[in-house]
Amino acid sequence: MVKKLKLEELNRIDVETFKHTEKIPLTVVLDDIRSMNNVGAVFRTADAFVVEKILLCGITPQPPHREIHKAALGATESVDWEYCDEVSEALKILKEEDYHIFSIEQTTGSKTLQEINISKSQKYAVIMGNEVEGVSEEALALSDGFIEIPQFGTKHSLNVSVCAGIVMWEFFKNLK
Template sequence: MRKWSMQELGRKSVEDFKQADKTPLVVVLDNIRSMHNVGSVFRSADAFLIEKMVLCGYTPRPPHRDIHKTALGATETVAWEYAETTVEAVQSLQANGYKVYAIEQAEGAVFLHDFHPGKEKIAIVMGNEVEGVSDEVLDICDGCIEIPQLGSKHSLNISVAAGIILWALTEKSVFHKP
């Protein structure tokens, strides 16, 4: 066994990435505190060819060396925009035909493995490291998706949760293009 070389991996250039068909999924970051978490979510969004990210409230925004440290250039490939509030971002996405789902442990949440979005355009809201998705945002979301957890902590770092969610939603056949 040997590792693939960079050339064998066939990585997309920045321009190729921008021209590629994207996974129809928008990631909304609700007042994330850590620049490293923001950079990590950018990197996962790049890995799964996510449509775009919306950075809300006091979520740090590129360019910044601490975001770049974990994003490793993904801020140059993944489209992103800023919204002053997460409520504003969610309402705008809904007005543009997206179903918006909070990633949260909440009453009425659907476990990730049971979530089947159909052909609708999807946006997910990832919450603050301490408070999670804010109550005012949770109230206007179209639903809630929960990552089942079996241990004693019942919480994941946002960058880990984002990687799990983005993989699972990308992996579901509705997001595969022939």
């Protein structure tokens, strides 16, 4: 008979061990995200896939906050993060540090997630845009490429945190 594993049976690492664990070379940039639930969920997923950092830009709310914590479940303590008032400034710094920057956005130049060649020798940043407006024009202009997740139903978009989870998983599979 199958049984659920208890928390202590999952052999999870503690925050201090996580801080010293090798991360995948991926930074997630949140560009004017409004929802604290989305921010918290991105933190939690970034912890699961050992993402190196999250950049919170513009109006994106920052920890500590009760609403972020409810979704993050402590991941704001494990995942490194920084706040940058202007997304363009954050992206310029990433470019100086040789990151390949992808906007997660439906554009005339976007490729599907499975078409992207993810190399272990490269550092990446992925930009998640505002829930209504998407990735800002400033961020699009500084992007090296554009990724979209194929969808086959009636809706034209995914929730930001769901989209971020799919993208982080794809990068994790290729970079770990």
